[in-house]
Amino acid sequence: MDVTEFYQTFFEEAEELLDDMERHLLALDIAAPDRDQLDAIFRAAHSIKGGAGTFGFQALMDTTHHMENLLDRLRRGEITIDAHGVDVLLATRDVLKAQIDAYRNSDLPDADAAAQAGAALARLATGAAPQDEPEATAAPAIELDRAPVVADGERILALRITGVNAAEQDALAEELALFGTVSERQTQEHALELRLQTSEAAEDIESVLCFIIDADQLTITPAPIVEPIAQTAEAATTAAPEAPAAAPERPEPGESASADSAAPVERRAGTDRRAQAGAQEHSSLRVATDKIDAIINLVGELVITQSMLEQTARTAGGAQVESLTEGIAQLQRNARDLQEAVMSIRMVPMDFAFNRFPRLVRDLGHKLDKNVEMETIGGATELDKGLIERIMDPLTHLVRNSLDHGIETHAKRLQAGKPAAGRLTLAARHEGGNILIEIRDDGAGLDRDRILAKARESGLTVSDAMDDSEVWQLIFAPGFSTAAEVTDVSGRGVGMDVVKRNILQLGGHVDLVSQTGVGTTVRIVLPLTLAITDGMTVRVGDEVFILPLAAVVESMRVDEAAARDVGGQGRVINVRGDFLPLVELHRLFDIQGAQTHLSRAIAVVVKSESRHFALVVDELVGQQQVVVKNLETHFRKVRGISAATILGDGKVALILDVRALSRLTPPLGPLSSGNALSSSSNQAVEAVQ
């Protein structure tokens, strides 16, 4: 078996574990640390260590080992943690990340960083520790290496296993014989002591035994030796069986043995029991996304084939036709369930991205000496995994900007009568065929005058008459914000043009709302590439369209008399006193055979951003979940259409872009029924075709 095949898996798993670790560290209540959380952090460190050992990543192993020591003492309540301790652990986590990255790139990790982290951890671990222990905890990995070496690099280890009966003792001894030569076996009533001459690492032995016995039953120490070396003797005494907590090699909880540490076990002497233990640990599976896409497409084909069969069965005759129809109905249900299940695989909750920010906010807050509370809303909003990955950079940039330039310092906030702690909100929600992500802060807001001044300096054409939203757009201009001093302009300076470009590349757009002294909201709207959205199916003539359900407000029959012409270029209808622009889809999309008589059609009131308007369709067909398929993959953008989907019969239906449609309606502005016609007829009305 070539272990390098598993490197990638290990790196990915290790990174996830680091993320877990970080999340728990940030959530840790210093005053009263939660035992479960400490356990979780410990397990993360331990699993990484196990994997690192398997693949021979020494630096990673050493650092996680130091971390484990500290964490173990913490969870045993032997020492307490303070804010500084959390900082050290977080910093160590970053060192681990750097080490993983280095190994991933086949580089050597930074030894200095590792040494520093190790020393910091050791200091913490020993800070509150009894005086006789520091050596053992500071560099325990080495201690076992100092076990007496015999020929061929083998060492003699002393093992003590407690709480086992005679039969178990025999089994264990047999098990251990697989690692090397067992000698000096001493059987006590409930304990087994023996010497093992082996070339295996103590850790591997632990991993194997942990499938059979509980971790705290086992103690491994270097054997007291023939030629005593001072330090080793010391280690052996401090790590005596009576004080398992101080054992240099800590026993490991069975459930935390990672798949990686289980791997060598199976190689050596797999038993069913071990294989099972390994299998239970897998609650998730990594799959390449293109494989999932292939399944999604195949399931789509299946649904179409099923529809075809259904058609055939309907027209077929004969005695068998009833059971055939029944079978096909069953097939239909199964196929739909399958389709839904497969679709959900690719989707991940937005929390995937949001979870990375508490750390950033914490660290940056420290650095800038600003107290910032962060909250997330709509973390469960699902979107395509690929999209999440690509939105991370722009999001990070915006969050940094909010902290750096948006939220004011303590003193300034108090002066302005605001709470001392700044507030940063990350929110996500689906809106029609889009996902909307907001980064809100309650900071100082953008400074209109300074932006205008800066824009003039940069040679942009600006005027004082520009409205606020136009002014805010200036900060997205390339070149506007490249220089360092731009950060002095109260607004988000550096690299906003890059943020905008990245988001445009994803087919989205970015808006900004700001009020001086109150705060700033950056709003990112992204299309859902492979998202599932709730849609309302509407028919116009012979054509079927999908209307994102989130945009639908209500639908109604309209009397022809309720509609009025506006300057001969568009029509509005009066809905409970509000005049809403009418968008007649058959006219917009040039559809033949559609209902042109308004009183026989249906008006669906939709909203986009804060605008309401009415779409005129022939019929509401139904509601269904649809898979959003990008039209631009093989074609191009079509005005008024955001994407496409595949209906149950295999035909393509187009998904309406409510936002774009709203732009095609006459801009009516705020109207009341009294002056509607007179004021709006004067407006420059965009043609609806």
Add this chain to the structure above:
Amino acid sequence: MNQTYQTQESGDREVLVFALGDEEYAVDILKVQEIRSYAGVTRIANVPPFIKGVTNLRGQIVPIVDLRLKFGLGTADYTEHTVVIVLNIGQRVVGAVVDGVSDVIGLSAEQIKAAPDFGTPLATEYLMGLASVEDRMLILIDVDAMMTSREMALVDRAEDAVA
């Protein structure tokens, strides 16, 4: 119809021959993904008439263009025998409606002659040349150039975005 065509061994390339009206055209076989019938096309509004719409090709939304309409050749009627050649253009897939597919032919370099500047309904930049095979004359199309051209209106182009 997904199998690789390896019928002829002579020549430097193999081409799929299809008919548009009375003329025979050919495309590089390596560009052809499959051949299927014309069905289930969803119309798209406000596009040139030769873009028939989009269809579902195993989960992909693929545009269908009618080359007969585009080049004014043959009659553009749609029956159950109407054939669509599914072409791979870089990362993109596009379906082309033609009057019929005849055969796959191996062509040697000597058989291919430069295209004249006139006399074909297609602009010269889409032509790779003419080939004579016995008494037939094939017009070799550069599908990459043709399908990504501005007049095909299949691809968003940078200059359009600016306009």
